[in-house]
Amino acid sequence: MESSRCPPEELRIRILSFDELRQRALSVYLESVAVPRSIRRQGRDRVRIMRYVLKCERVFQVVAAELGRIARLPRTTSMHPFYAEIANIASHGRFDEIVARAARGVMIVSKLWKEYRERILSSLTPAEAKRLAREFVGRTLSVARRSLRHAELLREAVKALRQTPCIDTESPLVIVAGMPQVGKSTLISRLSTAKPEISPYPFTTKHVILGHMEVDGHRIQLLDTPGLLDRPNSEMNPIERRAAAALRLLRAVTLFLIDPSRDSYYSIDKQLRVLRNVSEIVGVDNLLVVMNKVDKVDEGRLKSVEELVEEAGFQVKYRISALKGWGLGELVRGVVEELRRRGLLA
Ligand SMILES: Nc1nc2c(ncn2[C@@H]2O[C@H](COP(=O)(O)OP(=O)(O)OP(=O)(O)O)[C@@H](O)[C@H]2O)c(=O)[nH]1
Ligand SMILES: [Mg+2]
CATH class of the missing domain: 3.40.50.300 (P-loop containing nucleotide triphosphate hydrolases)
Incomplete structure (x- = not known):
């Protein structure tokens, strides 16, 4: 066990609620995307299909980055027992469980993205690509929702740790x-x-x-x-x-x-x-x-x-x-x- 005397540095993050993350994800989905010239040469349908791929990629990046930030938080088992206890008091003893849940979420959305990227890329029509893209966003957000369950407890814990001095x-x-x-x-x-x-x-x-x-x-x-x-x-x-x-x-x-x-x-x-x-x-x-x-x-x-x-x-x-x-x-x-x-x- 590390005998860190300060609340861990990595805690200087802001944890988004699911609603905030969903809003961020949907707004990047709606932003316009530039399709590379090489694709533009392949015709209009290809360009439209590629747009869905790029939009979904952004959604994936936003969600994976947010869950990843939580997943990289130190577990209480690596903290000095006093700081671990401060984290557990605020999170009702769920700190590690919440962090582990986010780590699982990253794995699941990464797998989903791998699968859907292939499927959208091989769509035959823009309509099919659009349907798959929506499906991907829906499934990704539902993973995010499950992964961020109790995130408010984590936020409380991070706040309490930040308010605890280095001893x-x-x-x-x-x-x-x-x-x-x-x-x-x-x-x-x-x-x-x-x-x-x-x-x-x-x-x-x-x-x-x-x-x-x-x-x-x-x-x-x-x-x-x-x-x-x-x-x-x-x-x-x-x-x-x-x-x-x-x-x-x-x-x-x-x-x-x-x-x-x-x-x-x-x-x-x-x-x-x-x-x-x-x-x-x-x-x-x-x-x-x-x-x-x-x-x-x-x-x-x-x-x-x-x-x-x-x-x-x-x-x-x-x-x-x-x-x-x-x-x-x-x-x-x-x-x-x-x-x-x-x-x-x-
Ligand atoms: N007369 C007198 N009053 C004192 C003394 N020490 C503290 N007080 C008063 O007692 C009250 C409480 O003082 P604090 O120092 O806030 O007490 P505390 O133990 O930190 O209180 P909590 O933070 O609520 O646990 C304040 O009104 C102080 O002015 C003292 O030696 N003499
Ligand atoms: Mg006091």
Whole structure:
């Protein structure tokens, strides 16, 4: 397996819907074609027959080129597992099947073209050539329709992959996780080059977003993730599943943010359940629990939330305010230490 760290380059294509492809194919069929002089010498009927051959050839080229572009997309089996998962989340697990379907389509239309080219060329009258040409176009489009079934899922997958940043799997990575609204994006924008959108609404972050920070000459990657709710993978929406994929498939130190405020978007109970789920995915040892938004809570509240965290079997390692920038120096030092301990940083 190739350990590509970026979404594959070949994904920079636009995938046509069947209707768009049909329109393109029909419009090239209707364009006028120039028949070579050598044919023109053979008389008017021959010229008209040859026109049908050339028109059909164009239709074949348009359809085969489009299906071919899809067929040449890399299969998820050749992608880094994280990117493969991003592709499968968006395509409902059908990415490879759709690509394979297009590859079969190319083979079928190529065979059809070979057959019809001969048949049209050996037509005795232009009327016969016209009938065969129409038959060829009809059959080719019907293959295209079948080949492009679920193409919209492929389009979604390509879009999701394009929105996924290149993650250097060899360089240190820190993933920031937690329920929606705990301040993940605020922290990332404070610490790194990334400037993700921040707002008081859950699921503001819909894709993983990568930023970098320099510490002691080391370039450390920080990954902002969408918020996770308290539910199993099978019930997650695609946005949450992208966060779960990052946690499951990328080697990293994970910061789990908790919002201890009384008016937090989700209760402490819920946040602790998500903490438990995340620790099961990444392993307790790979996780640092961080209390954010300490600017808006009093010491008493902080203590009681910390106790609840302990009762759940975890320990709050850092108290920060991403908004005010409090405690971030200590957090960064702790993260660097943790990366070293895990052998992720020299
Ligand atoms: N008082 C206070 N507010 C904060 C702090 N950090 C974040 N916020 C606020 O909390 C809200 C959510 O912040 P985000 O950074 O968008 O939260 P998120 O975890 O990325 O949210 P999702 O993308 O929805 O998962 C915003 O209104 C922030 O201004 C903090 O340290 N203190
Ligand atoms: Mg966010």
